[in-house]
Amino acid sequence: MRDYRKLLELARFWDKDTERFFQENGRPIVDRALQNREEIIALCEFIEEHDIRSYLEIGSWTGRLVSTLHEVFNFDLVAACDIGSAKQFDFDVSLPSSALYFEGNSHSPIFENWRYKLGQIDLVLIDSDHSYDGIKKDFETNARAPHRFIAIQGIAGTTRSSDGAKRIWSELLGTKIEIVLPHLEIESTEPTMGIGIWSDG
Numbered sequence: 454m455r456d457y458r459k460l461l462e463l464a465r466f467w468d469k470d471t472e473r474f475f476q477e478n479g480r481p482i483v484d485r486a487l488q489n490r491e492e493i494i495a496l497c498e499f500i501e502e503h504d505i506r507s508y509l510e511i512g513s514w515t516g517r518l519v520s521t522l523h524e525v526f527n528f529d530l531v532a533a534c535d536i537g538s539a540k541q542f543d544f545d546v547s548l549p550s551s552a553l554y555f556e557g558n559s560h561s562p563i564f565e566n567w568r569y570k571l572g573q574i575d576l577v578l579i580d581s582d583h584s585y586d587g588i589k590k591d592f593e594t595n596a597r598a599p600h601r602f603i604a605i606q607g608i609a610g611t612t613r614s615s616d617g618a619k620r621i622w623s624e625l626l627g628t629k630i631e632i633v634l635p636h637l638e639i640e641s642t643e644p645t646m647g648i649g650i651w652s653d654g
């Protein structure tokens with residue numbers, strides 16, 4: 454297993470600055486991967502262990518997470534979708550040059566068509582509209598399309614906006630793997646996000 458802590462050491466995740474901004478403004482409008490570093494290290498181990506070669510991120514924000522994962526794994530196919538809200542805050546969006554990008558609503562029929570055309574995706578990460586209905590729609594669309602694993606971000610979230618992810622996660626049948634780790638970068642001994650990885654099997 455490669456040393457993902459080392460490989461990710463230069464990447465910025467949800468740290469104390471992000472937390473301060475979030476507490477003051479109620480939204481994490483900062484240009485970094487909006488993730489718990491510990492959980493992404495564990496996700497990288499999962500990706501290696503399961504030989505994930507294609508990755509789609511729904512809700513890619515400024516592109517930091519999808520770009521970082523692609524730098525580490527050089528996926529055969531990398532894709533992202535977002536409504537483009539980062540641009541409204543004047544952030545540059547940086548995606549891998551080979552990324553297939555859908556700018557628009559992941560709940561739209563056009564997205565569903567685009568998703569079918571992508572074909573088999575080994576790992577889809579749903580991290581966009583965190584409402585129950587929004588996640589359910591994203592999950593169902595991707596479960597209908599060829600896939601191996603579908604991950605949902607926020608299954609152990611501590612804010613009310615995580616209620617949807619928690620509920621969906623509790624309802625899903627199938628094989629479920631949980632990556633739920635303390636958020637050390639904000640000096641919390643508790644998890645604040647959590648990633649659930651589902652497969653049909």
Ligand SMILES: C[S@@+](CC[C@H](N)C(=O)[O-])C[C@H]1O[C@@H](n2cnc3c(N)ncnc32)[C@H](O)[C@@H]1O
Pocket residue numbers: 485486487488510511512513514515516517518534535536537538539557558559560580581582
């Ligand atoms: C929490 S951020 C994603 C963070 C990103 N995955 C990361 O790790 O840095 C949520 C993103 O979902 C996008 N989003 C929200 N609803 C969406 C929808 N219906 N379709 C596509 N993107 C959506 C927002 O524009 C925002 O960029």
